[in-house]
Amino acid sequence: MKKIITFGELLLRFSTNIGERLFQTDQIYSHFGGAEANVAISLAKFGHKVYFVSKVPKNPLGYAAEKHLKTNGVHTEYLRTGGDRLGTYYVESGVGPRSAQVVYDRKYSSISQLALRDVDFEMIFSGAALYHVSGITPALSPSLKETVLYSLQKAKQFGVTTSFDFNYRATLWSQQEAAIAFQTFLPYVDICSCGELDARYLLGIEPTGDTLEKREQLAYYYQQIQLMYPNIQWLYCTFRDVISASTNILQGNIYTNGTLYQSKMHPIDQMVDRVGGGDAFAAGILHGIMREWAPEEIAAFATAASVLKHTIRGDYSNFTESEIRDFIHTTPGKIVR
Amino acid sequence: MKKIITFGELLLRFSTNIGERLFQTDQIYSHFGGAEANVAISLAKFGHKVYFVSKVPKNPLGYAAEKHLKTNGVHTEYLRTGGDRLGTYYVESGVGPRSAQVVYDRKYSSISQLALRDVDFEMIFSGAALYHVSGITPALSPSLKETVLYSLQKAKQFGVTTSFDFNYRATLWSQQEAAIAFQTFLPYVDICSCGELDARYLLGIEPTGDTLEKREQLAYYYQQIQLMYPNIQWLYCTFRDVISASTNILQGNIYTNGTLYQSKMHPIDQMVDRVGGGDAFAAGILHGIMREWAPEEIAAFATAASVLKHTIRGDYSNFTESEIRDFIHTTPGKIVR
Amino acid sequence: MKKIITFGELLLRFSTNIGERLFQTDQIYSHFGGAEANVAISLAKFGHKVYFVSKVPKNPLGYAAEKHLKTNGVHTEYLRTGGDRLGTYYVESGVGPRSAQVVYDRKYSSISQLALRDVDFEMIFSGAALYHVSGITPALSPSLKETVLYSLQKAKQFGVTTSFDFNYRATLWSQQEAAIAFQTFLPYVDICSCGELDARYLLGIEPTGDTLEKREQLAYYYQQIQLMYPNIQWLYCTFRDVISASTNILQGNIYTNGTLYQSKMHPIDQMVDRVGGGDAFAAGILHGIMREWAPEEIAAFATAASVLKHTIRGDYSNFTESEIRDFIHTTPGKIVR
Amino acid sequence: MKKIITFGELLLRFSTNIGERLFQTDQIYSHFGGAEANVAISLAKFGHKVYFVSKVPKNPLGYAAEKHLKTNGVHTEYLRTGGDRLGTYYVESGVGPRSAQVVYDRKYSSISQLALRDVDFEMIFSGAALYHVSGITPALSPSLKETVLYSLQKAKQFGVTTSFDFNYRATLWSQQEAAIAFQTFLPYVDICSCGELDARYLLGIEPTGDTLEKREQLAYYYQQIQLMYPNIQWLYCTFRDVISASTNILQGNIYTNGTLYQSKMHPIDQMVDRVGGGDAFAAGILHGIMREWAPEEIAAFATAASVLKHTIRGDYSNFTESEIRDFIHTTPGKIVR
Amino acid sequence: MKKIITFGELLLRFSTNIGERLFQTDQIYSHFGGAEANVAISLAKFGHKVYFVSKVPKNPLGYAAEKHLKTNGVHTEYLRTGGDRLGTYYVESGVGPRSAQVVYDRKYSSISQLALRDVDFEMIFSGAALYHVSGITPALSPSLKETVLYSLQKAKQFGVTTSFDFNYRATLWSQQEAAIAFQTFLPYVDICSCGELDARYLLGIEPTGDTLEKREQLAYYYQQIQLMYPNIQWLYCTFRDVISASTNILQGNIYTNGTLYQSKMHPIDQMVDRVGGGDAFAAGILHGIMREWAPEEIAAFATAASVLKHTIRGDYSNFTESEIRDFIHTTPGKIVR
Amino acid sequence: MKKIITFGELLLRFSTNIGERLFQTDQIYSHFGGAEANVAISLAKFGHKVYFVSKVPKNPLGYAAEKHLKTNGVHTEYLRTGGDRLGTYYVESGVGPRSAQVVYDRKYSSISQLALRDVDFEMIFSGAALYHVSGITPALSPSLKETVLYSLQKAKQFGVTTSFDFNYRATLWSQQEAAIAFQTFLPYVDICSCGELDARYLLGIEPTGDTLEKREQLAYYYQQIQLMYPNIQWLYCTFRDVISASTNILQGNIYTNGTLYQSKMHPIDQMVDRVGGGDAFAAGILHGIMREWAPEEIAAFATAASVLKHTIRGDYSNFTESEIRDFIHTTPGKIVR
16 A cells, blocks of 8 residues: 655644633633644545654654554654654634634744754655645745655655645744745646635635625636646635534535536534544545545535534544445434434 | 332443543543443432342442432432442543444442342332333343343232343343243333334344335334234334534434324434433433423423533533423523523 | 611521422422522622611521621621521423422511511611612511511612512412502602513503504503602513523514613523522612613623523522623533633 | 331532632532431431431422432431422532531521421421431521430430430530530430540530550540439540541540440552441441440441542432441451442 | 554453542443453554454444554554453442452353454464463453464464463463463463462462462462473562552563563552553563563563553553653652653 | 742643552643642632742743642733743552652753743832742752842842741752752841751751651751851641551651641541642741741741642632641541531
């Protein structure tokens, strides 16, 4: 089996109980997470041989982060240790009309101190089939921006399929900074997660003057992106209708060969934990592409994977392919006994 | 006061916190439950003198099961002890679109090892007014199948009103096996809980070719059942519209003397625990019949009892008759102070 | 900064976990609360200098009650100690269709034993800008009824703006008793919280024969009240549409100078704790009036403050003015990161 | 089987987690308890037919208190309902060197409002073998003091064995008040729990001038008490050596026919909950006397019952006679598998 | 690296909170455990390549059991799936003088249904260095008794070092049955865990008439065993002085070449979880033998490993070799910062 | 009332449940703490007007840290905001023989980025009576080392009594670095907390060749220190005998005018949380000195304050002076009711 590589930061997350503000009580919940690590775990759960590239400190927090990956089936041979600290963040859980609030404490993290020379991408990409990274990684330090570009170029040299998820975070850098960086990456990207706002504000694509449905508008943006970067084979994103922090409606979109495929719309009520929902979707898309499923099947699968993630506490989806298929084919909410 | 008898298995249930998968954390919740035991407890709570017939092992699990009954007002003089083990089962709680998952570990349970000669039904039915058993009990072993048939026949000999709830469980036996067994029971049944799928797949009644509303379709099935088994005086079931694992709409149906009576439709949001909802409904029906209420009142009461059960953790409903009446007559969700 | 004074009872509340009945498990949650104390805390959080007038026993419960106020920024110089006990109450949390149930154990509380001569209102009102009390306080004892009347009269003598919230509690006194008391208070009130039922059953205002929308009906009642008590400058209340104990729709109303202003309607799903929702609304109204905002802005702010309160466990709102403004200007439920 | 009667207050207790002060977090534990009710439950657990005489309010707290008794096998036919409130108390759990702190909120409780005429002692004592009451009950109100005296006299008239436990509580009344009351009771008492301090300060018995061991000193006091009240057949108490709130050494004493019998000394480490330890001891003594065991056997059993109580959370001992016997005959702390 | 093989049952354990009896509350803790699995995990943690041979059902309980092993670094290629159920057991946690109580529900477990032909020991033992099994495995069924004997013989054929831990469980079989079985195994055993009671009651070795110290007595027994089974190179056990369920004193013993080596005595106070303490000791011994440490070093290490296990919740020790060494070389209880 | 100033870092601490390793479950406990902040809180609790000088980030973690101080009565006017992050640390709770493990993540904290010019010590010390800082603060950055020296000099200029606690942390700097820094501070110190190891390894004082008792040895060291720094009026430390992580024996020492005063020895069993024990002791010493108590009374009080801290979860002692006095005068562990 060929390797899958993901590259990014692994963070320690603290979150409150539903209905409690940060530090309202002295009890808090801890989970390990991070966009590319979540994707890695889902892909490992689907049966792939996945390696996570990152750097964690040499202390019990770093060891626990590494154990988190191993427990969930991800290979850690390419995980560097050292540096100053493990990034952390805090989530005040949202509920009903009240939004979740996120506070980051990720500055000076070990991975942000990673230098290009610290990673042997030639060794990593030899025997690899797929490489996934998101727009969070280059935002963490200038050195990582350089490293991400290098890694994408190297991956293409080694014939590895590349996957890039925009994941723009306004708290890490400006739109302008991100736009410049992303535009250097995209010529080396085969599969790309990006939404309407990304297309508009980071790639500078103007909406058509015509009154279009949401679906048609997205197709238009994706068409434009492929004109700019004909190397991109797949584009994908979700439509999320936020009724409240507890109720969302989710629909998955995937675009290839000039056609946009959509999953059905999934209402999600009494949402448990939204963090990692996008990563579960990305992992579903990548799994489908690796398995060469039909685009409509990929959209259905990835969206179902994401929906299920919203119903469990923690950052990553630990559902198997067969559990996700069962979910697609049965009435949501029916007791199974 | 005349005795009410129920006969079945008492199990120990383990369930997860909402939002957690089985064994995601080391904390789990334990409750005692079982269809006929839940009915017994509700009827005891309504003021009846109820006896539960079963068999539990002679160990702390069996003693705890017995205490569970006593605590909730059920008489345990007819509870046999001995045999190998107490059946258990595991519920991964569902939430939002994700269904609950049930794993049974009930094989070789003490009650499944019960022999016909172990129970003195003559003594049990003397002075009894009502006997209730469900289709789970005969599914547990050939010996219990024989015992259930015998018990229904004996009950009729003693002039006891008999109540049978189909409760077909596909994990315990095939439709064909259940169909054969149930058809031997029905000639001795006065009150019967059975739904559309039961009528069609276990009693072999074909749907009418006409386009009927759900309500008319059910009335048609019940009419056919009474043609087959004129001894059955009452038929009942709920319509459950599963929006998600957290949101259901429930409506109760009861059929007697050729007429179908329906409760209003109750939306249930943020559902806490669905297990035992059907048992609470059955207990409400039986209570109403014992009290000789009007059918529409029975339907309203039983449905309300079931709705309330969905809002509390655990297998049985511990609401009193007056609490259920209050619920019927006030706006659901209004704070009472 | 001028002082704000509120006067009322501080209680210790016990509440169950969602999905559990009272004493179903041995774990229960404790919070301090009370209508006027909750208003005091919100106003302190908004930056005012707030004093709470009350009486608590000289024991660890009284000390904890006092600490609760101090922790939340309320001045306790006017808090008397002594008397027999701290009032308590028990809330069986409602969920979905099942209503919350409240059991009071507040008889013989220290504040109910407070005599008029125990409080030096001249000292308290000197340098004060606003005085707030609700209809719960006079219901606690004849002596408190007399004290409330005296305090309102005294406040007006000192040029203090007075605020009165009907807060009629049927478990404390009859409509007739309350009506008589409230009608003696109203001539001294500048700002008044009262709803349709209050207008009708406590002030004896008949509905118009015409078929009016809810909004017009309320405007009519408020018009009538101002005819009876021209001293009242502001009238306010919320419309609460109770879908279930977990889902409400909330809209705020404020009336001044002959015009009724309404907030938009806020759906609240997966409600966490409804207790104190009205107090958060009142505090928002008072804050807006103190700040001399436009009426529509006051309505929007106060309703948002109340909505947010419903999403956290505990009796009082601890959101700052800027958090509430953020809530008004962002999509409810969007993750903030 | 003849009846056993106990008479006293049933309270709702709130306690903190070990290592937390009162209201340090919003989580607290609730249990029902009360000296005579705890004795009643232990005796019921030992197989006796026990009735508890008391008064609880007609509200969900009162119903829960009644359910607590029934769940634990105590008959509640003589439990009156009505009055103002259920007494409560708060325990800040002690640990290591830090003592537990108790705050009572029991004033105006329903039982304290009980009048002599409210209880039909003739009916209650007819068919009874044993009557137990403690010195807490008469301390609650003048009316209860009168009622306790009357009840003891009445019990003797009906040939019922009487048991009185001093249980002097300095927060309820002065030594002088208690002394006067107790001395009117003792002429009607057959079995009496009283310790050295009781003998000295409530019965006015001076210590001997001689240097005596603790054991000899106690025997001396008991000798003197029997000289004063020759009707008392049995006297008992524990020696408790308080190393810390977590570590005690317990030894039981029982005196009859001029001889003092002692259990062995039981070290108790990592104590879980001390409340109710004395009641478990009293119940063990009464059970032994009822069963006519040898005094040394009674002392061993009662002390073991008390030791086990210290190892579980909650107010009463729910160990069976056979579990207590097993404890006596095995090495404490050995795993049983 | 050569393989290590262990063979036994993996169970699901439920345990109460400290201070709570079984089913006193509805909250319970679940862990996976089992003697040979615990040894496997510790050895994997120490850096060995360990395989666990067993059989678990094809259901979520079986999958979770398998995940438990993988998460902790144990290879599961030789784990068979199928059969009726996963064995479970219940632990009522002991504390202070009260012993823990264990209730087993392991009858009909999948492994007990394993047949000799189901396991390919030739494949398993090829490339293996060490094979460990305990006396629990053969007690589970006649077929397993046969399989254990066969496996030990096969291991010796393949030149694998064999390790056998008596682990006699009186609830599984009689002393006589165990004695017969064990005596057939011992001729094929190189390393053996057995204590004084084992030597006396299962191997029939009489104590010397002389008054010997505990240490000398054990040396005598081990000498006798080696006379009977000269193939046994290593014998080991712990001395456990049970002060209470919370306080034990532990000392490790290992015997080889005619000399008994002892660790120092480790007092353990405020013990958290005793289950698995013996398995942690066995794993420490086996690790030391594999690493060819000096016997005194092995005794020190294995005892330290066992002591640390007593301080954490759960069945297995997850301490690394370096953490155990740190523990040996620092003052127990000193804060490390 | 004159001001008391303390200066140091405020950290967010995460700790595990007793019996759990870091990240063994997803539940963790959070508290705010820090040596000088803990001292500040205790002194505020004792009735002083205390100000804490520090720097915390402008984010919800910083706001929560500030609220922690205010809630506990400490003035925050001199708390600067800004900088990169709030320091955090993780405690794996020790129990029995297993030590607690601390992992720091405090690098790049806001306070470590504080520059000398950021603090207006002239304003701070005007009207101040006492200034307390510990050896942790100068270890955090070169700039803080400079700032601490400057602050001590400035304090002396303003006639403020100065207090310095060695608090040497080997993870922050080497003995040599600390020694150099501390020796520049000591000429400006009036009250000093330092132990035997500090005297020996940081001040280079050799032990006497004579065989001295522990007490005499300490007196000798203190004598030598006063010879070196005659400005130091008071020296103090505790003797801590670590039996295990759960059992310590604590004794307080204070030295002044050539005499060493000692408290009695306090055994602490079932220790809850050792963190902050030294800070509670320091606060007790400073309180006693401020109140001009006799040295033996100071030693008794400070040690009692420290002992009580060990019995509660969290970093600081929230006991009042009168609670500490009660503890001194009653038998430890006696229930107070």
